[in-house]
Amino acid sequence: MDSTKKIVNTSDDDGFLLRMGLNDNKAGMQGLDKEKINKIIMEATKGSRFYENELKKDQQVNQRIEKMMQLKDKITSQQLLKAQLQADKLALELEQSRDLSCTIVHIDMDAFYAAVEMRDNPELKEKPIAVGSMSMLSTSNYHARRFGVRAAMPGFIAKKLCPHLTIVPLNFKKYEEVSKEVREILAEYDPSFMPIGLDEAYLNITEYLEERQNWPEDKRSYFIKRENIAKNGKQDVTAPDELKLNEDAHSSSPILFEDNTSITEEQPVATSHLYTEEQRDQELLLNSVVFGTSAEEVVKEIRFRIEQKTGLTASAGIAPNMMLAKMCSDHNKPNGQYRISPDRQSVMDFIKDLPIRKVPGIGKVTEKMLKALGILTCTELYQQRALLSLLFSETSWHNFLDVSLGLGSTDLEKYGERKSMSTERTFSEINTAEEQYSLCQELCRDLAQDLQKERLKGKTVTLKLKNVNFEVKTRASTVLAAVSTEEEIFAVAKDMLRTEIDSVAPHPLRLRLMGIRVSGFLNEEEKKYQQRSIINFLKPGKQANASLLQPGKSSHEHFTKASETSHKESFFDKKRAARQQSNQELLINKPANKQNSHDIKSSVNPVDETNDAIGSANLNDCHSLTCPVCFEEQRDSDLEALNRHIDKCLNGTLVKDNAEISTSENSWENAQHFSPDSKKKTFEMCQKNKMNKSVDTVQSRQVADNSTSSSTEAFPKVVANTSKEREHSLLSETASNMYLEQNFSSKIISLENAERFEKSECTQETQPSYSSGAIRDNVLVCPICNVEQKTTDLSLFNRHVDVCLNKGIIQELTEQIVCPVKSQITENSKSVGEYLRHQYMNPTTGTKRYDRSPPVYMYLYLKVKLANCSVL
DNA sequence: CGGATCGAC
């Protein structure tokens, strides 16, 4: 313990200073030496809240290291031996799969922002400058770096290091424009290159290189602006590379004849057949330059063109994989390039003495941890592979092994879809709840805008808070319905913020930063299930499906396309197709059929929505309602009446179906359920249940209104009552009417409720009633197969239920359909509603969920499924 | 899933 502490303590200050980026300061003539820099920074830093927090963080890292060292001491030689074998085995496999066939290029613009600013304002050229603000710098030019002024350093400290420092505010638009220019060039060499931020990119030029081998010289020739040559050599203080063409290109127009054809047609290139350096110089003087066909030449050409076009220099690395290429581009920076030949030896030579900190992915903390193990270079990283495999996670030590063997990815394809979107702001202390809420709302508004720009909806909202002591906290909540609007996001964020404020009450939260993030985006598939609200679901109106009704496209085709790609055409899809067909046939005979009006309306406003549109009731402009089960148009525009009808209708068709099925020998209480009496009884129960439900809701709301934060005692009762009721009814009902009662009657009947859910008005109302420990599980269980679903994703769950139902139905059209359903539901399981209710609360933490609209969709979804099913 | 942390730009 003591020994480890010592190791840690010695590097304590180092850790902080390293963060300031001083480890490789090269003191220039007018610069400062490392010691001086450290001293100044320390003086400016010591005692600040920031510093205190930094110390705390360092302590935490030290503790991690301590733990690791303890772990290390426990390792037996046996274990180490075993680990050695394992690591060696993997190393061998990796070695055998080494791929040197790709040529990967990493391009990195030199001090990008600063370079742009200098280009656009020549006055800054000779001065030390940094881009950013007094509180934070984004980058600095090389002149300023001699004073220890670095990126990620606050401006006021930089000023202390370098009093003459000019701080230029950020000009993102400009950088983006320049970045675009650069990217246009890069795209010519690899159309699917991978940009990293504004100033970096990876290219895979393997294919391009092959093509280029056969290119004639003129296709590899570029003109140089003459004035550039004239000025060349005067100012390239920082350009060690051989290709110093124009420090001043910005002042001239873009390179002439970028277009190759113009070169040959309009102004013949100074002809040259040799590629010696002398010849190159000759060509330079003749205002043109020809690049060869090697990778180096290509990269020189790229850098040349970038400089000609933007007036900015870039560094580059060429290597067989991305990791190496990245490290190469750093090797001769600025304005230089480096290549690792695609052979094992060259790779290993490069890797050998490389400080581990240089490898991308190994940062300050990992470096410190490895240092504690005596690992400073990549060879040491390799030598300690067995130890590392015991001390680090699998992904970590695998990565270490990759690194130490010089292996890396060559695949730049994964231009992955974004996983999250966020916005955050730093400000001077805000400590009143009121301001915090409005700030939160503002952030939500901004984020919502951004989200909607990309048409994204996410299910997880994260609130980030940093207090004035720089302590960061995040609070996340995953809701069932994906959110995207300001109101939706704020509804979730607000609650989290409230609990945070409450948690420190009566003290105020003293914040210096707040941020909101949305993640867990829906994919295209999920959007189809989730997009439609229950209201819209019943009222496709302008969204109804057109292709369904297009004469040329069969319904079958349509459904095949619409259904999952992962499994075969759904039983229901077939059913729907069949029904559509019969409806169409009906149409022919009876042109004035109700379905017709639906068709016409639908086709006027086509939409890509498919699954949901089918079998749903049409509530076009709220005047004519069509039952989703019998497809009869309802005279009454009253929703209550429609719901009652649907229930009756479902009841009728389902009972009829069940009656058919029940002709088989397996008769479980058939008589009870299929007699007219029981039908009536069921219907009555539905009605009764409905009433109870609405009473419950009212009660909940009232209590909720009375007490926003406290007095949760009243609520478990409500829950208990309703669930008891449910259990009771479960015992006495069959599968069919259980669905009816549990799901349909008590749930979807109340469209007003559904509407409220959608507007998130229910968040406060309903939360309290879920805050008891009455709920046991927190998982979705399929009501058909009764198997716990790993997913908590509703659309996936829906899919599963669909498949599950299909299985039962398709196998046999008789008792197999119902039996599994019945046995599972009556004996083992809770209602679908109850399963879903679990989603409202995390039983372990007691955290409330924030939205309940998806279950409502769910009920309707199942209902429609069953309705379709009943067409059998 | 939620929270913290790391790493990169």
Added chain:
DNA sequence: CTATGTCGATCCG
């Protein structure tokens, strides 16, 4: 006075 903003990945509970 004055120490960022955004994103992905990973680890652990």
